[in-house]
Every structure is written in structure tokens, then in C-alpha cells.
Amino acid sequence: MNPLKELQTHGQSIWLDFLARGFIAKGDLKAMVERDGVRGVTSNPSIFEKAIGSSDEYDATFEKLLKGGDRSVIDLYEAVAIEDIQNAADVLKPTYDELDGRDGFVSLEVSPYLARDAEGTLTEARRLWQAVGRENLMVKVPGTREGLPAIEQLTAEGLSINITLLFSQKVYAQVLEAYISGLEKFAAKGGDISKVASVASFFVSRIDTAADRQIDDKIAAANDEERKAHLATLKGKVAIANAKLAYQHYKGVITSERWKALEAKGARVQRLLWASTGTKNKAYSDVLYVEELIGPDTVNTVPPATLDAFRDHGKVHDTLEENLPEAAQVLADLADAGISLDSITDHLVHDGVRLFSEAADQLLGAVAAKRARMLGKKIDTQAFSLGDDLTHTTKALTDDWRAEGKGRRLWKRDASVWTGHDEAKWLGWLDAVAREQNSLRLYQRFADAVKRAKFTDAVVLGMGGSSLGPEVLATTFKQAKGFPKLHILDSTDPAQVKRVEKSINLTRTLFIVSSKSGGTTEPNALMDYFFARVEKVSGQQPGVHFVAVTDPGSSLEKVAHERGFIHVFHGGPSIGGRYSVISPFGLVPAAAAGIDLKKFLESAGAMAHACGADVPPHENPGIQLGLALGAAARAGRDKVTLSASRQIEDFGAWTEQLIAESTGKNGRALIPLADEPLGKPDVYGADRVFVDLALNGDTSREAALAALERAGHPVIRIAVTDATHIGQEFFRFEIATAVACSVIGVNPFDQPDVEAAKVKTRELTAAFERDGTLPEETPLVTDGNLSVYTDDNNAEALREAGADGTVASWLKAHFARIEAGDYAALLAYIDRNDKDVAAVQKARIAIRDAKRVATCAGFGPRFLHSTGQAYKGGPNTGVFVQITADDAKDLPVPGQKASFGIIKAAQARGDFGVLTERDRRALRLHIKGDVGKGLAAINAAVAQALS
Structure with missing residues (x-):
């Protein structure tokens, strides 16, 4: 007789710990049911990861699903996983019917990410039960502390549950209690408890692996040869002893009056299911954890190799209740040796959750990669050339984000991803x-x-x-x-x-x-x-x-x-x-x-799916970009130079605000630089990271980017299929910025220093409303059509550095304060027309090329609501030149004394006042008369100062 089938005569069912689409479709599962008496199938993230990630047999299904419209990664996975579970359940349905619901089950696990989330487990178990829609389904729930109330509640709702990751006798007793309590509640509500089944998956081989390792350490430390020999007798015995004693608890419970009352109403026992029964130690029999655990009302779920081995040479007889005194003695001797089984089992639960989560990460990462490949140009791609050090740091951050589940926590609006303050309130985007x-x-x-x-x-x-x-x-x-x-x-x-x-x-x-x-x-x-x-x-x-x-x-x-x-x-x-x-x-x-x-x-949604909570960090484009930028900031490369194809180059101005206002606070920042044309590598210091967005077919900046890359500068290239994909980039950079803020350690959603300038502006406009004029100012120097202003501290420092009666001397002294790692910012409160922009850009590039320093150019008051936050709240590495001008013609604001010109002047003064209060190196140049001539004079003075 087939040893596998012979197990049935001893009251034990064999389940298969394996599932794959082709395995079902080709009839292999059906053949095992008929030939070997397989009465159930278990699945877990590791099994699906091997099935989906290591083959292409699911690709056609994924492609078909995506042709019907884009889907999230978890939707794609669940679509194929649920179909596989349904198909397996259908294969086993005749067994289920023949045995009147006592067997013939297929198990599908709730997400391992929910192992510490009781409410999340409840919600997902109910959803999966409905989605599969098969009465011979068992939903797998981990036997964690948080899982116990979920087990009881789900049983009370009439669901069949497979409790997984059980190692401890104590926890098993709690699981059995949860099952019985759930049945009692279901019966009290009038439920048919004869339709409810359950197994408690008690893991074995992992216990021996852990125990043997500690036993070996004790043997190595022992001086007594007799003690060494005695310790060696414990190896390979702990797991089986632990399982046998757990079974004894089961037997005691089912003989209780409490259980008999439920049994009279049709209740089915919760069978112990031996899991992790593939032998890990090659020195042990490959069927050890089958042969030694045979007994009534049990299940053994085996991987295919173990099933084949037992079919070939397995020995069948009742072993589960043999040598019980010896089993108890093994555990006593283990304790006497100073090895805590409780500590081992506690660690194995934690480790089991971790391993299943890692498998889920690999699984979902594989699905994400397949989705991206199948979508092709429907989703924009990115490529990183960061250099060895930044690549290593980014990988370490990626590993940390994966291990800590920070991507999922971000989507769950967990403020602890950042500073633990009010971040959760601002994640509606x-x-x-x-x-x-x-x-x-x-x-x-x-x-x-x-x-x-x-x-x-x-x-x-x-x-x-x-x-x-x-x-x-x-x-x-x-x-x-x-x-x-x-x-x-x-x-x-x-x-x-x-x-x-x-x-x-x-x-x-x-x-x-x-x-x-x-x-x-x-x-x-x-x-x-x-x-x-x-x-x-x-x-x-x-x-x-x-x-x-x-x-x-x-x-x-x-x-x-x-x-x-x-x-x-x-x-x-x-x-x-x-x-x-x-x-x-x-x-x-x-x-x-x-x-x-x-x-x-739809296009933005493609990126939202790619950056979703279900996509692990290593395949998540938004998280990867954010971690790279955060790593760059930690390494001192905190100047993000943004470039883009002409049609989408204005994206840089939006990104400037997003990055600067989100990161620039508490003395930290990524300083974004939009509209600074790419130069030769030698005009840049070691504080840069370059991010380029190139439309399909645009290679106009590639030579410059390649030169920067060869010179050792980090370069991030984003390939934008089409301008209409700009929504994808909005979402990518929103995620990336939030992630970078986590790495830097700031709240991405407040802007404390923007308000400071607003307060000063309101004070000045209120003074104008009251007095009819803004407070008088006295220039330090007037040179032609330009006047120089700053506060006393800056003025004293600049005079000591040689500033005298010319604008050029003040600029020369000012620029002399620029140090490695600083940036220079031109802040112009003038009309943002093409000529004025060109003039400001000319001065900007001259400063960059001469001082080898990052440069920003902003027009006020627009930049106040953007990069202004980083200028005031970020690190004190900015050297600022504010440009103001008399208005050729003012415009009134209906209902106010203050005109547009007065409001702008108040905003400029308020901005400058906060900069100087924050001890920033700041100088203001005011143009009298024609703005164009004034800008020309400023450029001449800049050139002279830099010469």
C-alpha cells in the first residue's frame, strides 16, 4: 500500500505544502489526490514567490489583466493567487464532499504584514473569504498575540481558519481556547458549527534547527566528555518532543465536558497540523518529521520532496503517543542545559513573521517588476548612477525601509515615519x-x-x-x-x-x-x-x-x-x-x-500604483528616488540640480517648492536648483546631485550628464515617455520628497519659517495703512542707480572685508564669504519677464562659474511660498543678494491703502528682515529708475566683484 495513503488508516491526513498554476492545470495535483491520498493544500508567501517570481507561467495572465486596465501590484497578485486557490479548492472539492467537510481544504494566508495588526487581519481574512468563495477554503492567520483575538472572532463568524506559525505549547493552548470560544459564540448566535473547521499549524523542523545550534554551543563549551555525549543525545529530539506534548494537551481538551457540549452540536475538532516538516539537517532522516508524528486527528503538510521521499520509503505506525516520558525528559534536559525553549519559540515566531514578510516583499517585488516591464512606455523609468558610496548608503536605507515596513507605514499615515508630530493629518494626497x-x-x-x-x-x-x-x-x-x-x-x-x-x-x-x-x-x-x-x-x-x-x-x-x-x-x-x-x-x-x-x-495612477504600499522599496520608484536624495543629503550632496526637456522644464519650479519647503527646516535641507543650465564638471563642488527629466528622444543634455557622471557626480535620469506623463512625475516626486524628509529627519508638511516673513509683511502693511508710508530706510551706499542695504551685523562684516563706496566692492566682500558647500541665491522682487529673467540668470551663472558654487534664482514674492522656507529654515549655507526696484507705475488694490507696489515692498523687506534675523549672509541692492539699466549695472558690478 502507498505509505501516504496508509496514513489515513491511522487518522492522519497528508496535505501538500506547494501550489503553482501549471501544477494544477496539468493535472499533477489531481493525480496526487488520487494516487497519494493528498487531502489538502497549504500556501504561503514563500510558495507563491517561488511560483510567480521564479517562472514565466503567470506572465500571460498578468498581460491579459493589464490589457483590461492598469492595476495595482497587490491586485495583480491577488487576481492570480485567488484563481489558483479556487482551482485547487475545486480539485479538492470531491474530497471535501466525500468526507462531509472533514477534509479537502486549501489554505490562503492573510498578508504577513498584518501579523501584528488584529483589526487588519480581521478585515483581510473576511475579504479573502468572500473573494475566494469556496467553502473548503481555510484562511491562514498567524498565531501571534495580535492574531489570537482575530482567530476567535473569525471562528465566531463561521470562517474556517488555519492558525500558522505555532511553535510553543503555551501559545497552542491559547489558540485552541480561541477556537473553542469562537465556536461557542457562533453557536450562541444560531450558527451551524458543523460547517466550521480549523487546523493549528505547529512547526517542527525549525525548532530543531534552532535548538541544535544552541546545543552545539553548549557541547563546545563543556569540559566533561560525558556531558558532551549527553547533550548530543538531545539533538534532533526537541521538536518532536515538543509536538508530542502539544498533542497531549489537545487530547485533554477534547475529553472535557466543555468540548463534549460543542461536539454534541456538531463541532469539529481543531486538528494539529505538523508544519515545517521538510528535514533541514541532512544528518537526519528525510522523513523524520512524518514518521515520528503519526496519530489520529492530525495533518502533516509536506513539501513535494518530502512527499516523494515518504511515498518511497516511509514507515507507518502510530508514533505520536510513543515514548511520552522520554519526550518530557528531553525538554527537561534541555532546560537543565540552560537552554530556554520558550526563548527559542518566541524568537521563531518573530523570525517566522520576518521571513514570511521578506518572502512577501520578494513576491510583490517580482510582480511589480513584471508589471513595469509589461506596461513598457506607459510608465516612466528612472536610472541611478550614484557612485559606490551613495549606492551603498541607498541600498542600506532600502534594506532598512523594507525591514521596518516604512513604505507600508507611510501609506498607513504613520507619523513615526517622520517626526511623530502632525504628519498623519497631511497625507490626503x-x-x-x-x-x-x-x-x-x-x-x-x-x-x-x-x-x-x-x-x-x-x-x-x-x-x-x-x-x-x-x-x-x-x-x-x-x-x-x-x-x-x-x-x-x-x-x-x-x-x-x-x-x-x-x-x-x-x-x-x-x-x-x-x-x-x-x-x-x-x-x-x-x-x-x-x-x-x-x-x-x-x-x-x-x-x-x-x-x-x-x-x-x-x-x-x-x-x-x-x-x-x-x-x-x-x-x-x-x-x-x-x-x-x-x-x-x-x-x-x-x-x-x-x-x-x-x-x-490614468497616467498619474500608473505611478501611484508603482509607488504603492504593496510595492517594496527596492522596486518602488518613488521610494528609491527619495532614499537616493536622502542618502545624498547625508553625504553632504544637498544641492539637487534639476534639468529637463524644454517642453517640461517648468516642472523644475514646481519641484523646487516641493523639495525646499518640505525639507528646509530645523537647520536641514535639500536645496533644489531649477533653471541652472548644466555646465562643465569643473564648475561644480562635491555637494551636488543631478536629476534630469528627458522626454523620449531628447538627448540634448546627455553629453553634459555623461561628463558629470564620469567626473564622479551622482546623476539620476528619469525617462519621460511623453509630456502628458507629467502627472506621473508629480506623484513620483511627492513620494520621493516625503521619503527624503524621513531620511533627513524633518516633517515634510509644515513650513514654520514661511509664516515668519508673512508676519513681518503684515506688520509693514499695517504700518502703511496707519501712517500712509513705509518706515524710512537709509542706504549704506548709493552708486549710480543702485543703493545697498543690509543690517548692522552684515554691514560691519562687509566693511571689514573691504566694502567701500561702490556696489562692486560690497559684492566682492559679500562673495568672499562664500565657502565650499554654500550656495548663492539671487532674490529679485521685480517683474518676471523674459528680459529680467535673462539678466538675473546672467549674474547667476557668473557667480556659479567663478565661485564653483550652487546658485538659485527666485522672483518675489513667488519664491516666498517656495524656496523661501529653506533659505530661512535650512542650514546657514546661503549667501543672498536681494534685488528690489522702484515701480515705474503702481497699481491700487481696491479697498486698501496699500497698493501692489507697497505690498511687494513690504514683502521684500519682511523677507530680508527674517533672513538677517536668522543670521544669514544677505545684501540688498535697490534699483532706482529703469529696471533694465539697473540689472545691467548689477551684472557689471557682479563681473567686477568676481574678477
Whole structure:
């Protein structure tokens, strides 16, 4: 007789610890059921990892699933795993029916990531039970402390449960108690407990492996040969002794009156299932953990090799209750030797959770890699050339993130990933893509209304996150036929405001007032100005030209209703401004401009899936980018130089805000550098990391990047398939920035130092409202059309360094303070037109090339809501030159004494005041008269100072 089948006559069932698609499809499982009497199948992450990750037999199914629409990695895995479980259950259903539900089960494990999460285990077990939809399913739940209440509750709901990772007799007793209590509760509710089955998976060979290792250590330390020999007799005996005594507890429980009462109602015993029965030690019999554990009401789940071995030469007789005194003596002798079985079993539970989690990481990583490969150009790729040291650090960080489950914790909104403060409140952007996909009809109705109204222009009035994201969309996407041209106005410079006004037809323009809080100075002033202008030139109520995007209950919402705005769109209170582009703050302007939001969100969703909680760090593009940037910051390479193809180059300005405002605080920062053209390697110090976004086919910067790489600079290349994929990059960099902040050790979602400049600005504008003028200032030097200002401390230091009666001397002394690892920033409170931008860029590049230093260029007040946070809250490594100018023509703000020019001047002074209060090296140059001539004079002075 087949020894495997013969086990049935001794009351033991053989289950197979293996599952794979081809194994079922080719009839191998069915053959084992018929030939060998296999009565069940167990699965776990390790089994699925081998089946899916080590073969291509699932690829066709994955490809078919993805053709029906993109899916998350966990969805792809579960789709094939559940189908395999269903197919295996169907093969075993005749066995289940023949034995009246006593056997014929297939086990599917809840995620090992939930081993310490009772509520998560409950939720997932119920979901898997429903998804598989087979009565001969057993859901596997780990026998951890957190798993015990889940076991009881699930049993009380009528689910059949396989409790896994049991090593300790004590814990097994608790598991059996949980099963019985669950049955009692189910029966009390009128449930049919005869339909509920359970096994307790008691692991064996792993115990011997651990115990033998400690026994060997004791043998090596013993001086007495007799003691050495006695200790050696314990090897290979502990696991079986432990299992036999666990079975004795089982026998005692099922003879109790409590159990008999349940049995009378049809209850089925919870069978002990011997798991981990493949022999690890080659010195032991390959069927040791089958032959020594044969007895009634038990199951042995074996890997294929053990099954083959037992079929070939297994010996069958009742062994489970043989030599019980000797079993007890083995455990007593183990304790006498100073080896704690409790410590071994506690460690094995912890280690088992870890190993299954690692297998799940490998499994999901393999699925993620397959998904990425199958999507091809539908998802943007990235490549890292970091050098040996940064590569090593990034790998170590990746291993830490995987071991600590930080990616999953991030998605669970666990503030301990960062500083443990209020981070959990600000993670609404994580699921923004899916949420906004559900709002597509609303956006489509709005887009249709805009098109019917025949607006020629749409102007976003916002600052920071409310303007920079829409600006990327405006410059990346071509104007859609029949829709207005999208403009962004995020300045209080009178010339810039007037220039935008002249470029539009007020009677055919839609204004989108965007402010999360509703109290931001700039968009409110711009709203008041254009509302009055439309009212003056239009015969209509001006409100029909306005919509608002703001958080619920804000002051802007109240104003919008009072003024008759045609719509108020609510932003998400749990999404900060710089993370808000994939929310109404970015999508309302996009809809107004006729951008295909369905395609935009589908593309962004592909990256959201790639960066999801189910994708382990080594395959997660957002986490990998963030860890690389964090590693660079730790290594002193804290200047992130951003470059991009022309059509998407404005992405850099959005990324500047995201990175600077998120990381720049508590004396730490990544300093992002957008629009600094790539130079030769020798103009850069050892504080740089380069990130390039290249559209498909664009190789214009590759020679420069390759030269930087050869010179030892870290280079990260992101290949963007198409400009319409910009949504993918928004999401990638949001994840990456949040991850980098974790590595750096700061809260990604606050901006404490932005508020400081706002406070000073409000004080100055209040003084103007009261006195009709801003406080007087006295220049240190006036040189032609330029005047120099700074605080007393900076002035004293610069005079000591040789500053005298010329602007060039002050700049020379100022630039002399630049040290290795510093950066220079030009902060211009002037019109951001093409000529002014070019002039500022000229000075910037001159400083970079002469001083071999990173350079930033920002236009105020726009940068106040962006890089300004890092300038004030980051490390004191910035050397600042602020540029201000008299306005050729000012513009009034309706309802205020303060004009746009006064507001801008107050913002510049407030900004400069905070810089100097923070002991920053700062100098202000003020232009009198023509701005163009003033910028030319500044460039001449810069050239002289650097010569």
C-alpha cells in the first residue's frame, strides 16, 4: 500500500505544502489526490514567490489583466493567487464532499504584514473569504498575540481558519481556547458549527534547527566528555518532543465536558497540523518529521520532496503517543542545559513573521517588476548612477525601509515615519488620484461650461502650490481647441499684473482664485483688483467670470458666495498646498484649459500604483528616488540640480517648492536648483546631485550628464515617455520628497519659517495703512542707480572685508564669504519677464562659474511660498543678494491703502528682515529708475566683484 495513503488508516491526513498554476492545470495535483491520498493544500508567501517570481507561467495572465486596465501590484497578485486557490479548492472539492467537510481544504494566508495588526487581519481574512468563495477554503492567520483575538472572532463568524506559525505549547493552548470560544459564540448566535473547521499549524523542523545550534554551543563549551555525549543525545529530539506534548494537551481538551457540549452540536475538532516538516539537517532522516508524528486527528503538510521521499520509503505506525516520558525528559534536559525553549519559540515566531514578510516583499517585488516591464512606455523609468558610496548608503536605507515596513507605514499615515508630530493629518494626497477619478464627471461638466461660455483666457490667481502646479500644466500642454489659454499670475509686482491684464480680454476671461486657507495676501489682492476691473468693463455681474478653489469653510468661500462666483471647488483639508497639484488646485485649471483629465489621471495612477504600499522599496520608484536624495543629503550632496526637456522644464519650479519647503527646516535641507543650465564638471563642488527629466528622444543634455557622471557626480535620469506623463512625475516626486524628509529627519508638511516673513509683511502693511508710508530706510551706499542695504551685523562684516563706496566692492566682500558647500541665491522682487529673467540668470551663472558654487534664482514674492522656507529654515549655507526696484507705475488694490507696489515692498523687506534675523549672509541692492539699466549695472558690478 502507498505509505501516504496508509496514513489515513491511522487518522492522519497528508496535505501538500506547494501550489503553482501549471501544477494544477496539468493535472499533477489531481493525480496526487488520487494516487497519494493528498487531502489538502497549504500556501504561503514563500510558495507563491517561488511560483510567480521564479517562472514565466503567470506572465500571460498578468498581460491579459493589464490589457483590461492598469492595476495595482497587490491586485495583480491577488487576481492570480485567488484563481489558483479556487482551482485547487475545486480539485479538492470531491474530497471535501466525500468526507462531509472533514477534509479537502486549501489554505490562503492573510498578508504577513498584518501579523501584528488584529483589526487588519480581521478585515483581510473576511475579504479573502468572500473573494475566494469556496467553502473548503481555510484562511491562514498567524498565531501571534495580535492574531489570537482575530482567530476567535473569525471562528465566531463561521470562517474556517488555519492558525500558522505555532511553535510553543503555551501559545497552542491559547489558540485552541480561541477556537473553542469562537465556536461557542457562533453557536450562541444560531450558527451551524458543523460547517466550521480549523487546523493549528505547529512547526517542527525549525525548532530543531534552532535548538541544535544552541546545543552545539553548549557541547563546545563543556569540559566533561560525558556531558558532551549527553547533550548530543538531545539533538534532533526537541521538536518532536515538543509536538508530542502539544498533542497531549489537545487530547485533554477534547475529553472535557466543555468540548463534549460543542461536539454534541456538531463541532469539529481543531486538528494539529505538523508544519515545517521538510528535514533541514541532512544528518537526519528525510522523513523524520512524518514518521515520528503519526496519530489520529492530525495533518502533516509536506513539501513535494518530502512527499516523494515518504511515498518511497516511509514507515507507518502510530508514533505520536510513543515514548511520552522520554519526550518530557528531553525538554527537561534541555532546560537543565540552560537552554530556554520558550526563548527559542518566541524568537521563531518573530523570525517566522520576518521571513514570511521578506518572502512577501520578494513576491510583490517580482510582480511589480513584471508589471513595469509589461506596461513598457506607459510608465516612466528612472536610472541611478550614484557612485559606490551613495549606492551603498541607498541600498542600506532600502534594506532598512523594507525591514521596518516604512513604505507600508507611510501609506498607513504613520507619523513615526517622520517626526511623530502632525504628519498623519497631511497625507490626503496619497489617494488623491483615485479620489479625483471619481470626480471626473464634475470636472467634465465644468470644462463643458467653460467651453460654452467661450472664454478666451483663464487666469489662475494663486501662490505657491496653488500656482506652480497649474503653471507646469499651462506650459506642458498645448492650448486645446475651443478652450481658453491658461495664464498664471502669482506676483504683486505692478508691471507683471498689468502685463497679464493687457494680454487678456477681461470680458472673455475666467479667473480662478486659488487659496487653500482663503487668507493668502497675494491672491486676495489680485482677486479684488480683477473683480473691480471686470465690473468696470463688463456689462455683466463680475462673479460670472470667477470660480474659487479653496478648503471648505474658508474666508474665500464666503467671499465667493457673496460675490456670486459661478462655482466654488473644495480642496482637501488633508492636502498641503505643495502636494495639491493632483487635486482641485491643479485639476480645476486643467479642466478649464481643456486638458484630458481622464488620461492625465490614468497616467498619474500608473505611478501611484508603482509607488504603492504593496510595492517594496527596492522596486518602488518613488521610494528609491527619495532614499537616493536622502542618502545624498547625508553625504553632504544637498544641492539637487534639476534639468529637463524644454517642453517640461517648468516642472523644475514646481519641484523646487516641493523639495525646499518640505525639507528646509530645523537647520536641514535639500536645496533644489531649477533653471541652472548644466555646465562643465569643473564648475561644480562635491555637494551636488543631478536629476534630469528627458522626454523620449531628447538627448540634448546627455553629453553634459555623461561628463558629470564620469567626473564622479551622482546623476539620476528619469525617462519621460511623453509630456502628458507629467502627472506621473508629480506623484513620483511627492513620494520621493516625503521619503527624503524621513531620511533627513524633518516633517515634510509644515513650513514654520514661511509664516515668519508673512508676519513681518503684515506688520509693514499695517504700518502703511496707519501712517500712509513705509518706515524710512537709509542706504549704506548709493552708486549710480543702485543703493545697498543690509543690517548692522552684515554691514560691519562687509566693511571689514573691504566694502567701500561702490556696489562692486560690497559684492566682492559679500562673495568672499562664500565657502565650499554654500550656495548663492539671487532674490529679485521685480517683474518676471523674459528680459529680467535673462539678466538675473546672467549674474547667476557668473557667480556659479567663478565661485564653483550652487546658485538659485527666485522672483518675489513667488519664491516666498517656495524656496523661501529653506533659505530661512535650512542650514546657514546661503549667501543672498536681494534685488528690489522702484515701480515705474503702481497699481491700487481696491479697498486698501496699500497698493501692489507697497505690498511687494513690504514683502521684500519682511523677507530680508527674517533672513538677517536668522543670521544669514544677505545684501540688498535697490534699483532706482529703469529696471533694465539697473540689472545691467548689477551684472557689471557682479563681473567686477568676481574678477
